[in-house]
Amino acid sequence: MENKHIHITPVKTYIAIALILLVLTVITVAVSFIPLGAFNISVALAIASVKALLVAFFFMHLFYDNKLYLVIFGMGLLFLTIFLTLTMFDTTTRGAIYEEKNNPIKQEATMYDNPDTSSK
């Protein structure tokens, strides 16, 4: 009978979460205009992650619901992280193994190098 109980989130909580999300949006825009070098992307992604987790935990009820849903959500994030991390390892460190062929994509791209020859 216990699981018959459905948690009803108070309106206050929803509004508080929305306000935090809006404040974080303003912060992330403001921070993006401060040059922090490589940290800009880290700060932006950290803020975005906090916002996404707030949405998942409160708007999507993961905080109150059966934790099975949290596990499924976490699986998605885990495999996305593996996908992203391993690909970025490859992309950013291949140059250490052999000379990196970081050439512009030539096909269909000649028009940017030389506008005169863009027409076929």
Added chain:
Amino acid sequence: MTQASTAHPEHLQHHFADAEQQRESAKMGMWVFLLTEILLFGGLFVAYGIFRAWYPDMFYNAHKFLDVRLGTINTIVLITSSLTMALAIRSMQENKKGQTIIHLILTLMFALAFLVIKYFEYSHKIEMGQLPGKLYTFTGVEGSNPHIFFSVYFAMTGLHGIHVLLGMVTIIWVLRRTIKNNFSSEYYTPLEMTGLYWHLVDMIWIFLFPLLYLIG
């Protein structure tokens, strides 16, 4: 409350033991679907990562041609729509049908506002020739292969836009069913599923916005 589980409510499919099991199953199915959505967008996020790693300066130069103001407004619009969606479900949990309808209509309006703003952004870019791949004719971006940034931009925001559109269709569907008295505090699963989908669309935008508009 115990009465509801022993009786046989109309919305309960015969292959489920009780309404609670049906609800939980639907929700699990929805979360598995959302997982595939995360991985669908995941491919685009990985593509973004690769191209940004290859052309960091070009990405920085090209992103200046996106309108941060419109992007911020759209973020606020989408977050607010997530709030009204959550409140729509909450109202149904308390059997307040009128409030649910109002919140669903508000959510629809915000979704529409998002797409209208997106439309203005897109038409501006089409005018400027900031288009993907070989359609790209703009010359104002410094760095090699600036068309790649706009390919990534259109692919990511385009797929997201399609999701907003589909979200609107499902919101209209649950709005219709709400008006037809299909839902109550005992049964509102389609409403809840639509909400989960809508929040995911919001969540993806939360990442798209800084990655595309706010490259520091």
